[in-house]
Amino acid sequence: MDLVGYLLAVVIGLLLSLLGGGGSIMTVPVLVYIFRIDPPLATAYSLLIVGSTSAMASINYLRKRLASPKTALFFSFPSFVMVFATRKYLMPLIPEKIVQFGDFILTKNGLIMITFAVLMVLASRSMIRKRQEVDDISEAIRRLNYSLIFIEGLLVGTLTGFVGVGGGFLIIPVLTNFVKLPMKLAVGTSLIIIAINSLIGFTGDLGKHSLDWIFLGIFISLSLVGVLIGTTISKRLDNQQLKPAFGWFTLVMGAWILLKELVF
Secondary structure (H helix, E strand, C coil): CHHHHHHHHHHHHHHHHHHCCCHHHHHHHHHHHHCCCCHHHHHHHHHHHHHHHHHHHHHHHHHCCCCCHHHHHHHHHHHHHHHHHHHHHHHHHCCCEEEEECCEEEEHHHHHHHHHHHHHHHHHHHHHCCCCCCCCHHHHHHCCCHHHHHHHHHHHHHHHHHHCCCCHHHHHHHHHHCCCCCHHHHHHHHHHHHHHHHHHHHHCCCCCCCCCHHHHHHHHHHHHHHHHHHHHHHHHCCHHHHHHHHHHHHHHHHHHHHHHHHCC
């Protein structure tokens, strides 16, 4: 099973490089269900893995000027504040056993995974749905509403801090559907936001867990291999074709996690 998990580490880097998200929603399930890591520790690992991988993947988009650093900063500042605050102060307040209904006990770990799955299902809808793309990047940037971007950063930061992922599966729909960025610009901008949010959010977990740095080093290295592969093939692939396909993948994975947590 460990071999499968390490192969999926490469896929995580590949998806992040191509879609500006997606790899993050795989990281927590891979760590929890394949490597059998407890969800609180898995979310901490996920923040470091996704943050490091996204930082490397964003370099290629910055070189091509397919990222908006200003948008990323306006989104990231409130977002990483909420990610850090959520990880540092909110998460320790949640009891290990939240509520019980007959034989069913909702634990803290269960709540994290259920929330994660619900967000995946909701986000998949915007990825599957086709919409008209804005082709003029300069015009899209000119009409940005930075006050709205700031508020959206607060909300996304809180959610991503709770479930412990980079948030690309939430950030991409927000940037394309509400901020109205073209998909190719949203991907690069998302990677910058994910890197900032994840790495700062990870600092909120330092000292709370005993970390296996050798495992993290191997996993991150394999994810970076996926980034290199994605960078190589990105010129030949249309992100607009990959987006709905990944939306269906997100929907199936979210539904599977819900069934696993609530039924099995």
